[in-house]
Amino acid sequence: MKLLIAAALATMACKASTAQEMSYGEAEYLNSCAVCHGLYGRGDGPLGDVLLKRPADLTSLSERNGGAFPYSRVFATIDGRYAVSSHGDREMPVWGRQFLEEDVKVYGPSGGEIVTTERIHNLASYIETLQH
Numbered sequence: 001m002k003l004l005i006a007a008a009l010a011t012m013a014c015k016a017s018t019a020q021e022m023s024y025g026e027a028e029y030l031n032s033c034a035v036c037h038g039l040y041g042r043g044d045g046p047l048g049d050v051l052l053k054r055p056a057d058l059t060s061l062s063e064r065n066g067g068a069f070p071y072s073r074v075f076a077t078i079d080g081r082y083a084v085s086s087h088g089d090r091e092m093p094v095w096g097r098q099f100l101e102e103d104v105k106v107y108g109p110s111g112g113e114i115v116t117t118e119r120i121h122n123l124a125s126y127i128e129t130l131q132h
Contacts, residue, residue, distance in 0.1 A: 025126025028119055032095060041130040051091050062131040069131060075124045096120060 022030075030039075036051065038044040041058035048055050062069045076082065079096035099119050104112030 023122065023126060024119075025122035025124075025129075028123045029126050032093075033123070036092075041127065053091060055092075058127050059130050059132050061127070069128045071124055071128065074127055075120055078120050078123055095123075 029037075029041075033041075034045055036045040036047050036055040037058055038048070038055075043055045043057040045055060061074065065073075077092070080090070080092070080094035081096040081100075083090065083094070096116060099116040100112055103115040103119070106112070107115050
């Protein structure tokens with residue numbers, strides 16, 4: 001499984017490295033999300049088949065929300081730290097917690113929270129660009 005994940009991430013990194021410029025949100029997406037949601041957000045990432053539930057197609061979030069991108073819901077889903085346990089388990093990692101652990105090591109508790117929040121905003125904004 002670890003080998004599969006490493007190979008998938010290496011392939012995506014090679015494709016991503018050919019881009020001239022990449023936003024922070026796109027880089028975060030490729031680093032954290034594409035392995036499950038796919039390079040273009042269609043839910044067709046290389047690990048999608050091993051999950052109990054297919055990852056969401058992120059390209060149709062606006063369409064499924066009456067034409068408006070559900071920014072706050074996307075942000076909250078990515079963050080995941082404030083999920084209601086009665087809504088059931090989730091296979092998607094709680095990125096807010098994982099990002100915070102990394103960011104606190106570099107920026108301290110207060111700075112870490114600010115950086116984590118910005119990372120999630122960048123990611124949610126990038127996902128908005130994937131809408132068709």
